[in-house]
């Protein structure tokens with residue numbers, strides 16, 4: 001389990017918020033998370049997809065709800081494709097002002113950029 005130089009397991013207390021036995025939408029592993037710097041957000045320890053673990057209604061009242069993936073719906077298949085191909089974490093989730101997985105984020109961003117370029121070449125009429 002990652003510690004990121006922190007003395008306590010505070011980052012892993014995010015798991016106290018996951019009440020149900022659910023699987024990550026991207027990597028399909030049982031969802032375990034660490035906190036990020038965004039309030040209520042955790043990232044999957046396996047693939048680093050972000051989830052809102054603490055959620056509120058429109059009146060800012062806390063609601064009980066299963067973890068909700070914190071990625072725009074149209075990008076979910078992109079993350080799934082990346083995971084299927086490389087089985088490599090995507091590097092989302094800053095913690096204490098740093099990204100403990102920055103190298104993974106750079107690798108993912110590079111792949112995503114190249115993928116977009118290839119798509120543009122194949123479909124010059126689009127975008």
Ligand SMILES: [Zn+2]
Pocket residue numbers: 024025026027028029044045046047048049
């Ligand atoms: Zn995952």
